Amino acid sequence: MRSFLFNNARVLDGSGAPPFAADVLVTGNRIADIAEPGMIATAGAHDVISCAGATLMPGLIEPHAHLSFVDQATPFAFHAIPVEEHLLLTLKHARLYLDQGFTSCFSAAATKPRLDIVARNAIDCGDFPGPRLRAASVQLTVTGGVGDLRQMHLDPGDAMYTLPCDGADAFRRAAREACREGVDVIKIVPSGDTSTPAVPSARTLMTDDEVAAVCDVARSQERVVAAHARSAESIKMCVRHGVKALYHATYADSEAKDMLEAKRDQVFVAPAVSVTITRLSEAGKHGLPSTPELRARIERDLELTLECMVDLRRRGVRVLPGGDYGFKWNPHGTNARDLAIFVERMGFTPMEAIVGATKWGGELMGMGHELGQVRSGFLADLLLVDGDPLQDVRILEDRERLLAIMKDGVFYKPPSLDRH
Ligand SMILES: [Zn+2]
CATH class of the missing domain: 3.20.20.140 (Metal-dependent hydrolases)
Known part of the structure; x- marks a missing residue:
């Protein structure tokens, strides 16, 4: 089974918890492991994606x-x-x-x-x-x-x-x-x-x-x-x-x-x-x-x-x-403009808007137990984002800032080569 290791990511997991540094292992179509940087063995068949502190968040x-x-x-x-x-x-x-x-x-x-x-x-x-x-x-x-x-x-x-x-x-x-x-x-x-x-x-x-x-x-x-x-x-x-x-x-x-x-x-x-x-x-x-x-x-x-x-x-x-x-x-x-509207017109924090667009979205889909968060066992629908959406939620509107897009464990948009 194909596996990918997102190395040294800043994980914004969609739950509302503050972001944290971690490595994230995707095996098949699911998130198999989340651990402190360096704690998941990189040997073996993994493709390693060096995130260099970029934000890894749910789709x-x-x-x-x-x-x-x-x-x-x-x-x-x-x-x-x-x-x-x-x-x-x-x-x-x-x-x-x-x-x-x-x-x-x-x-x-x-x-x-x-x-x-x-x-x-x-x-x-x-x-x-x-x-x-x-x-x-x-x-x-x-x-x-x-x-x-x-x-x-x-x-x-x-x-x-x-x-x-x-x-x-x-x-x-x-x-x-x-x-x-x-x-x-x-x-x-x-x-x-x-x-x-x-x-x-x-x-x-x-x-x-x-x-x-x-x-x-x-x-x-x-x-x-x-x-x-x-x-x-x-x-x-x-x-x-x-x-x-x-x-x-x-x-x-x-x-x-x-x-x-x-x-x-x-x-x-x-x-x-x-x-x-x-x-x-x-x-x-x-x-x-x-x-x-x-x-x-x-x-x-x-x-x-x-x-x-x-x-x-x-x-x-x-x-x-x-x-x-x-x-x-x-x-x-x-x-994605909607997130900024929530922040600018309704007083939501960027975190609240993002939880609404990820975790709660997964719950609306009827898949809250496996979709909408970066969590072990969850489906690997992931975005690697250049920058911090909590500082400026509008970066999610810029497709160039979406360094990689993964759905169901498969890269729809692979990470650019210079990050390997
Ligand atoms: Zn309508």
Whole structure:
């Protein structure tokens, strides 16, 4: 079995513990040993990587990936792309996530029913490079809800990037169908959104029995549910029925926050605010409406979301950086920016942001016992970083500072030769 010895690394293990100097041995696809420098024999078949004090940390984990979003300004673009080209773009994005050091992605919706599933399978069997992927369904929404792009005068066709459902039976059927096709994650949209004036963020769109129906299917088929939940009532429904990943949580009131806190060992929250921040700063350049009223509404949603995350962090809820990359103004490939947003806009320490993007990400993936930390026995998803992300978390945004990227014990990006 192939083995690698990372020699003289500064290990930032993802647990929240301070970094320490160590040698790290990888055998096969797992971390076999971590010891003080010089304590692991270098003789034998090991390839030795001289780290010279560079930071060795877990691969990053994106908690709200949309690999099939295509960096366009409007969701109508999802309809326009035939499935063949769409799959190629999805695989291209998968590789791009590895390029940036994201070795795992928890998907928060695909834009055609089988894109995530097929990409995950192709990655898993080694045909294409990409992160470990939890594959999601398309978004299950309600008629008139976020992502229902149908127009009365047109044949609805079957190319929707969301699946409108009405009533518990329709949601149950859609969830079962997604399970049949092989998703890991069922995505629902129980609230409105910042981007849809007709159905604003504070509005609850799904009913309690609809959310319950999807969660029942997920439980019985051993899948998980992720939800776009901005309104207070949508958050409460999600927590009540066992949704695992809640996104945005903008209008969480004190009751919703109490419920999240009470279930903090079961739920994860990811605000996914980069898309909102860049919507304000960049989207005007891409021809999107930018009236004062609209900007005011977006700014309000952003501020409320940021305030909510500060409070949830104080309450010990796992708040994870990442999310909603794949729009023209917030493109794939810039995901690590989310860590800096956590530090600069929400007062997280760099360590807290990194734990969110590693250890907690592993827990969200359902693999907390073997993913997201540099620990003996854990899967060898590792980054060797030039510099100290605790001093400046933004160095994780610079791919040139990622000296090596390993996934599952195999170098996706081998260390440069001069470090051997
Ligand atoms: Zn999203």
